[in-house]
Amino acid sequence: MLAALCKELPVTDPVTLTADLIRCASVTPVEGGAISLLESLLSRAGFVCTRIERNGVHNLHARYGTTGPVLGFNGHTDVVPVGEGWTHDPFGGTISDGKLWGRGACDMKSGVAAFVCAALDFVQDNPDPDLSLAILITGDEEGPGLDGTLAILDWMAAHGETLDHCIVGEPTCPERMGEMIKIGRRGSMTAYLTATGMQGHAAYPHRARNPLPPLIALLDRLAAWQMDGGTDQFDPSTLSITTVDTGNPANNVIPGQATATVNIRFNGAHSSVSITEILRAMVAGAEVEGVTIAMDIKVSGESFVTAPDAFTDLVRGAVQAETGVEPVLSTSGGTSDARFIRRIAPVLEFGVVGQSMHKADEHVAVSDIDALARVYRRLIGGYTDVLAKRLV
């Protein structure tokens, strides 16, 4: 089916398109030609493409069809830096041992290529469909994320564009293609702690105010905090101490200041507000005479879950039909742009095996790319039936 896709188009299949995208060196926030490639491909197939640029970040909104319902696909073409230890060209897009190698192979140029090819195939078979497809591609998911999918959503709101459901094509399968669909994500927040005392000579500690003992005591309490035991849909919340610094190179100087960073991944039993309240109380309890502890909080996203319904069944059915594997519905892992999209539409995530993401010699099985494109094509084909059922 997909082989017949691009008779008049410059790529023939999702594997070729993934390789072409890998050859675009799009390390955040560099566009690298990746979004231009997709824009040209989608425009030639009749999609109305809008480039959305904000603060130097390139994003793309591409829509086919003028009637609802609107099924969206979201993904990113930016990749993390290459790092050390590669045995394959990170931007070569080479195939060997049945695998396609390169930065972004699994996270997530294969996902983007698979849904773009599935969408192209669908509109070629259905030039006048009874649904619309919206493809949302960002060049800023691996970076701060402020000018990526958020910029697309702002543009959509300003132009009356909506989604009824959305699929994010991030890698979701731990080991085997088809085994996991993400229906939600834990929230993520970071507390930046700064303990301030008074610097002094280590031989005369009574003349200094050492910020380290109260900061260490606070970190000890935080490390021991059992936040919860998990919920029906989520694993237990976790807290990790990620940095402790004084910047003090001297063995005989009591530092005047010390800092620490704590990252928290939380489930639906908490919110960033409720956690912040608890943290503030713990910080206040750790302060001693002459040492203050300041705390800055950065919230990356609240936890969310998309309640299983007919759309979930459609995605699950498509995965099972094309991979032969019954997927589990999970909320595990880090954050993704699904945390933004869920504000406007129910969102699920399904993609390839993510084992090598962000690692040297990142790769994806060629057969998994084809399977993913078939899953997406099948669920686009079944989508109007599902939404009709939901509206009955």
Ligand SMILES: [Zn+2]
């Ligand atoms: Zn990703």
